Amino acid sequence: MPELPEVETIKRQLARKVIGKKLRNRKITNVRRRAKLLIIDFSDNSSLIFHLKLTGQLIFNGKPSSSTRKVFYFEDGSHLTFNDARKFGWWKKVKGTKRAEEGFGPEALEVDFKSLKTLFKKRSNTKIKPLLMDQKSIAGIGNIYSNEILFAARIHPLRQVKTLSEKEAWQIFHNVKKILKKAIQYRGTTEQYYRDACGQEGDYLKLLKVYGREGKKCSRCGAAIKREKIGGRSAYFCPKCQPL
DNA sequence: ATTCGGACCTGAAAGC
DNA sequence: TGCTTTCAGGTCCGAA
Structure with missing residues (x-):
């Protein structure tokens, strides 16, 4: 499913909803997209990186279902639900995003x-x-x-x-x-x-x-x-x- | 360098 | 009504 427009849409919506929220004592400082990766940055310089592959979904306050793989709970009681029917998608916590962001060509919307x-x-x-x-x-x-x-x-x-x-x-x-x-x-x-x-x-x-x-x-x-x-x-x- | 098939999984739809 | 086949917004790997 998600190509650039889909991941960009999720990024823009999540940025409005979760920046400033706290997850396990770390504050969310930014939500970004690189290629088809969605990146959530934290105040301690760690990040969460997601790839939705074919069937991944990231839904703010989403109700858990049979395809729910992970729920991230914020300190204010709201949450972020990661669903993925085909299980190709992934997320990982990293200390820096440099490695994960390597190897991509220029962004399609930025290339001249x-x-x-x-x-x-x-x-x-x-x-x-x-x-x-x-x-x-x-x-x-x-x-x-x-x-x-x-x-x-x-x-x-x-x-x-x-x-x-x-x-x-x-x-x-x-x-x-x-x-x-x-x-x-x-x-x-x-x-x-x-x-x-x-x-x-x-x-x-x-x-x-x-x-x-x-x-x-x-x-x-x-x-x-x-x-x-x-x-x-x-x-x-x-x-x-x-x-x- | 490029192309191909298969692998990773699940589920919906189409074909018989 | 089944049972089988095909197809799917992605990427990675090994073989021709």
Whole structure:
């Protein structure tokens, strides 16, 4: 589930709710996001790091359920519930976050066009969709938004990076920013498991143009949306708007 | 360097 | 009504 927009949504909501609260004598000083990691910092310079993987949820004052893996209780009686149906997600307590934050590429919402073009040059032999999802190259984009970005940019997910023109590279850059910002405005996409920190579903599902829409009509041209496995993940695209 | 399959788990939906 | 198969917002590892 959670890609950049979902984790960012949770981060913003939690920041408003838990900064200043105390957990086992330590005060929460900040709530941050790096790539798809959610980081809670404490006054003693320790931190809690979460990765929600596919089905993780972090819900403030969430009612425990069968998928609840951990509940963090604050000194004022409120709590933070970590649910994870598939148990891929994790959390850990660290003394510093430097190690955990290493190895990621620039944040998708912060990378500039020049750096993106440099990356395209360096990774010219790979395919564009797996590259957009590679956290070491650009941090935050996953399967839903890589599909949506490439549809908006009219680029086939299998395109070799070295064949992209300047104009096409710009379209990708432009739509990375545009789609992710819009998805944050809508508090992310709930396909099944995702909930924000208030336990609410995200509203971006209704704006999806290709993800999960195999066989349905393209909103631009009416052709049937296709699904194809690329790099082990389902790529969704319009064969007419995104020709190879 | 890149791609592939499998591994980690559970549960919902679709197929027969 | 079952029983089986497929699929899922992520990442990691080892083998071609």
